Amino acid sequence: MMLSCKEATRLMSMQMDRELSMGERLQLALHLTACAGCRNFRKQIGFLRTVTRKFGDQIDDS
């Protein structure tokens, strides 16, 4: 059963906070091979993490 994009986005978000099960990882990998939108989504939420961690450094004393 192929994941929908909506389900895939939930799994990609969860994967940033915990280990996915083998089944979840397999389903997600299959979905990502077929879906450019979800591949972009994954890169983008990874970028959000980078940005948020750097945000504190951007705050100046003014």
Next chain:
Amino acid sequence: MALTFQDIEQHRNYLLRYAIFQLRDETVAEDVVQDTLLAAVEKLEAFAGQSSVKTWLTGILKHKIIDAQRRMVRDPLLLDARTDEDGDLSDFDSLFDTQGHWGSDAPRSWQSPDQSLSDQQFWKVYEECARRMPKRTAMVFAMREMLGQEIDDICKNLDITATNCSVLLYRARMSLRLCLDKHWFGGSPLEKT
């Protein structure tokens, strides 16, 4: 050279902005910064100079923020809309078709996102996008992504379930991605609310 009160006081505005981003409550943030500066004054002798004053103060502030977050959970007036925003993800339904696949707004590739990090305007857009999140969502997101707390600790500190926490983080990532996609990578101007 010995550290003086002036050396730490000059970072007050930085500490305040950092705390407001985490706590979404200016009054609580002011108190937390005051506590941080007092704790720093009491530990002036302990500052070994192995890190910058700012980094040292940020370390103290993070502990004070976590304490404040625990207190906020126990005060329903401080954490408003506790249930309204927690479980409902229907805000994002319009992104998907009836089968749950992307509609016309499927994520497009962001051009050279890393270059944005050196653009001050990008950080203004980012801060405004983050500020638009509901308070509780923003707090969980900041605890996870800025303070680097594990899910179990966030659940314990905020007295929420792991499922609830996961939903809030999903909501935060979805809304922040959408806002940056539209107002930075898509070029649509962002008005301050």
